[in-house]
Amino acid sequence: MNQAQSVRQFTSGSVALLPADAFGGQEEQVSLVRQYTRIAWRWRKVIAGSIAAALLAGIIVTLLMTRQYTAQSTIEIAREGNAIVNIQGVERDATAGDQEFYQTQYGLLKARSLAERVATQLRLVDDPRFFEMFDVDPITLFPAGDRGGSAGDRARRIRVAGALLLDNVDVSPLRASRLIDLSFTSPDPQISAKVANAWSANFIQATLERRYEATSYARQFLENRIGQLRGRLEQSERALVNYASQQRILSVGTEKDSNSILGTNLETLNNELLKATADRVQAQARYEETRGRSGETSEALGNAALNTLRSKRAELAADYQRLLLQFKPEYPGARAIATQLAQLDRSIAREEQRVGGSLEGVYRGAVERERALQERVQQLTDDVLDLRRRSIQYNILQREVDTNRLLYNALLQRYREIGVAGGVGVNNVSVVDDADVPERPSSPRLVLNMILALLAGSAIGVMLAFYLEQTHESIDDAEEVERSLGVPLLGTVPKLTGRAPIDALRDRKSPLVDAYFAIQTSLQFSTESGVPRSLAVTSTRPAEGKSTTALALATLLARSKRKVVLVDGDLRSPSVHHLIGTGHERGVSNYLTGTDDLGSLVVHVDEFDFDAITAGPIPPNAAELLTGARLPQLIDALLRTYDHVIIDAPPVMGLADAPLIGTRTEAVVFAVESHGIRAGLARTALQRLAAANARIIGVVLTKFEPKRASTGYGYEYGYGYGDASRGAARA
Missing domain, CATH: 3.40.50.300 (P-loop containing nucleotide triphosphate hydrolases)
Incomplete structure (x- = not known):
C-alpha cells in the first residue's frame, strides 16, 4: 500500500491499525468519556451558569428561611411489659413478631389522636402564636371577639394543631436497638422542647390507657359470660337432681362406683349360684344312689354307728353259725342269738333309713338354695339393666353439669388472672432522655444548602447540556x-x-x-x-x-x-x-x-x-x-x-x-x-x-x-x- 492510499484510508476512517477487538471494552469506555467530556466542554458556560444560579438561589433561600429549632427525646419500647407475676422469668424472649410489633409502635407514635392529645394538653389549640409560627392565619381559627370559640371551632383548631404537630415531628428508631428518638422542630426552642417531652409522656399514658381499656373490656366480657355460664350450670344441676329424684337414683359415689358395687354383687351371687348348683347336683347324685339300695351307699358305708351295728351283727352271725354246727335252730342259745340278729337287723334298717332320709333332706335343701340363688341373680340382673337404662339420661345430664362447671371454673380463673394483671399495671415504654431546650438552630444550614444547591445546579446544568446537545445540530468540532x-x-x-x-x-x-x-x-x-x-x-x-x-x-x-x-x-x-x-x-x-x-x-x-x-x-x-x-x-x-x-x-x-x-x-x-x-x-x-x-x-x-x-x-x-x-x- 502506497502513502497516498494510507492517508486516504486514514482520512476516510476506514483504516484500522489494530484489530477492532484489540482494546475491547476499553475503547468504548474511552469513547464515552471523550464524548461526555466534549459535551461538558461545549456547554461549560451553561453548566457553570446553572451552578452559579443554584448557589445564588441557595444563599438567598438560606437567608430568607426562618430559623428552626429541634428538640429531641429518647424513649425505650420493650416487646412487652415485664412479667412480674410470671414464674418463668422477668424479661420476655424475642420472637419473629417483634418487627410487626415495633412497626405498630412507630405507627402509634405518629397517630393523629396522640398529636391532638399533645396539642390539647399544652393548650396550643388556644394560642394564636402557635398557629402563626407555622404560617396559619389565626383569624380563620379564632372568631372575632371570641377567644375560645364554639365547640365546633375548638374541634377544628384541635385538628389543625394536630396536623401541624404531625408535620414537624420525626420518629427515628435507632438501628438494632429498642430506642427511638422523638424530635420536634419549630421556630420556638421552648415549644420544641415542650412538645418533644409531652409527646413521650402522652405516648406512655396512652399505652397504659389502652392496656387498661383492653383489660376492662375483657373483664366486662368475662363477667357477662360467667353470669351466663353460672345460670346454665345451676339449671343443669337442677335438672340432674330432679331426674335422680324421679328415678330414685342414689349416687353415693360416682357412676363407676355404683356399677362396680352392682357388678361385684352380681358376680358374687353368680359364684354362689354355681356352687349351689354343684352342691345340688352332688346331693342329687347321692340321693339317687340311696334309692333302692340304701345300705350300699357311700354314706351308709361310711356311717360309724351303722358300721358298729353291722360289726356286732357279723360277730353274732358268726356265733350263730358256730352254734348251728352243733345245735339246731331251736336251741335256746341259737334262738337268743337269732333274736339279737333280728334286733340288730332292725336297728341297721332304721339307721340306713335315717341315712337315706338325711340325704334326701340335703338334696331338697340344695335344690331350694339353688332356686333361691337363681331368683336373686335374676333380680340383681334386672336391677343392673334397669340402672343402666336409667343411668343413660342421668349420665347425659351429669356430663352437661360437668361441662358447664369446667367452663365456669376456667372463665372464673381467667377473670381472676386478668384482675391481678390489671392491678399490677406494668408499662413497657420508658423515657431514656428528656428533651432539652435547643440553644442553636437546626436549620437552615448554609453549608448543607450550598452542597445541595451545588448538586442541584450540577444536575440541572448537565441535563441542560444534554438537552442542548440533542437539540443543537451545528458542527462545532472537527x-x-x-x-x-x-x-x-x-x-x-x-x-x-x-x-x-x-x-x-x-x-x-x-x-x-x-x-x-x-x-x-x-x-x-x-x-x-x-x-x-x-x-x-x-x-x-x-x-x-x-x-x-x-x-x-x-x-x-x-x-x-x-x-x-x-x-x-x-x-x-x-x-x-x-x-x-x-x-x-x-x-x-x-x-x-x-x-x-x-x-x-x-x-x-x-x-x-x-x-x-x-x-x-x-x-x-x-x-x-x-x-x-x-x-x-x-x-x-x-x-x-x-x-x-x-x-x-x-x-x-x-x-x-x-x-x-x-x-x-x-x-x-x-x-x-x-x-x-x-x-x-x-x-x-x-x-x-x-x-x-x-x-x-x-x-x-x-x-x-x-x-x-x-x-x-x-x-x-x-x-x-x-x-x-x-x-x-x-x-
Whole structure:
C-alpha cells in the first residue's frame, strides 16, 4: 500500500491499525468519556451558569428561611411489659413478631389522636402564636371577639394543631436497638422542647390507657359470660337432681362406683349360684344312689354307728353259725342269738333309713338354695339393666353439669388472672432522655444548602447540556464532521476577524494559508493521481466559505507550480469576480450559450498567478444551461490546457446547479460553516449530491473558532505556531 492510499484510508476512517477487538471494552469506555467530556466542554458556560444560579438561589433561600429549632427525646419500647407475676422469668424472649410489633409502635407514635392529645394538653389549640409560627392565619381559627370559640371551632383548631404537630415531628428508631428518638422542630426552642417531652409522656399514658381499656373490656366480657355460664350450670344441676329424684337414683359415689358395687354383687351371687348348683347336683347324685339300695351307699358305708351295728351283727352271725354246727335252730342259745340278729337287723334298717332320709333332706335343701340363688341373680340382673337404662339420661345430664362447671371454673380463673394483671399495671415504654431546650438552630444550614444547591445546579446544568446537545445540530468540532455527516474531513479553516480572506491569502504565513495548505495535502492523498484535476467546491447554503475555499485551493496549487484555472460556476449569484477584482461581462454563461472562443473568456490573476473564468452575464435559465452538453465540453477543453480545473459551484439547497456540476467533475469538496450550519441541512445537501452520483471527496470545515470547539484545545496552537519565530527571522 502506497502513502497516498494510507492517508486516504486514514482520512476516510476506514483504516484500522489494530484489530477492532484489540482494546475491547476499553475503547468504548474511552469513547464515552471523550464524548461526555466534549459535551461538558461545549456547554461549560451553561453548566457553570446553572451552578452559579443554584448557589445564588441557595444563599438567598438560606437567608430568607426562618430559623428552626429541634428538640429531641429518647424513649425505650420493650416487646412487652415485664412479667412480674410470671414464674418463668422477668424479661420476655424475642420472637419473629417483634418487627410487626415495633412497626405498630412507630405507627402509634405518629397517630393523629396522640398529636391532638399533645396539642390539647399544652393548650396550643388556644394560642394564636402557635398557629402563626407555622404560617396559619389565626383569624380563620379564632372568631372575632371570641377567644375560645364554639365547640365546633375548638374541634377544628384541635385538628389543625394536630396536623401541624404531625408535620414537624420525626420518629427515628435507632438501628438494632429498642430506642427511638422523638424530635420536634419549630421556630420556638421552648415549644420544641415542650412538645418533644409531652409527646413521650402522652405516648406512655396512652399505652397504659389502652392496656387498661383492653383489660376492662375483657373483664366486662368475662363477667357477662360467667353470669351466663353460672345460670346454665345451676339449671343443669337442677335438672340432674330432679331426674335422680324421679328415678330414685342414689349416687353415693360416682357412676363407676355404683356399677362396680352392682357388678361385684352380681358376680358374687353368680359364684354362689354355681356352687349351689354343684352342691345340688352332688346331693342329687347321692340321693339317687340311696334309692333302692340304701345300705350300699357311700354314706351308709361310711356311717360309724351303722358300721358298729353291722360289726356286732357279723360277730353274732358268726356265733350263730358256730352254734348251728352243733345245735339246731331251736336251741335256746341259737334262738337268743337269732333274736339279737333280728334286733340288730332292725336297728341297721332304721339307721340306713335315717341315712337315706338325711340325704334326701340335703338334696331338697340344695335344690331350694339353688332356686333361691337363681331368683336373686335374676333380680340383681334386672336391677343392673334397669340402672343402666336409667343411668343413660342421668349420665347425659351429669356430663352437661360437668361441662358447664369446667367452663365456669376456667372463665372464673381467667377473670381472676386478668384482675391481678390489671392491678399490677406494668408499662413497657420508658423515657431514656428528656428533651432539652435547643440553644442553636437546626436549620437552615448554609453549608448543607450550598452542597445541595451545588448538586442541584450540577444536575440541572448537565441535563441542560444534554438537552442542548440533542437539540443543537451545528458542527462545532472537527471530530463531529465524520460522525454527523459520514464524510471524511479534509481540514479546518479558522475564522478571520478584522481581515479579509484575500488579504490573508496574500500573507503566506497566515493561519488561513496554513489551514488550506493542510487541506491541499489531504487532497494530494485523496486519489492515486494526487489532487483531482477537476474539482467542484460547494456548500449547503451561501456564505459558508465555498468561494474562499475555491480561491485558496487555486492559489496554493498555483504556488506549487501547477497550471490552475478557477471557474465561477455560480450563474445565479457569482462571487469570483469580486475576489479577483474584475468584472463578469464575459464568462461561463457565454460559453454555455454557444461561444467557442474560450481564450477570450479567460482572465489571468497576476497576484496569485492563476487563470480565472467569471460567471459571465447572469442567464435566466442557469439549470438548463448546466444540463446541456456544453459544460462537459468546457471542462474537457480546460483540462487539455490546465493541470487543475476548480469550479466555484453554487449552494446545493434549493438549486439543481450544484448536483449538475458535481456529476461533471472528478470530485466535489463540500464546505461546511462551523458553529452555524445545521448538521441536518448539511446531510440533506450531501444526500442530494450523492443521489446525483457526485463523488464527494471530503468536507472543509470553515470559519472554525477553537475557543468554541467542544474540546477547546489543539487547533489554535497549530494555526499560530511559528509566527513569532518567523517574525524574528524577518527582522
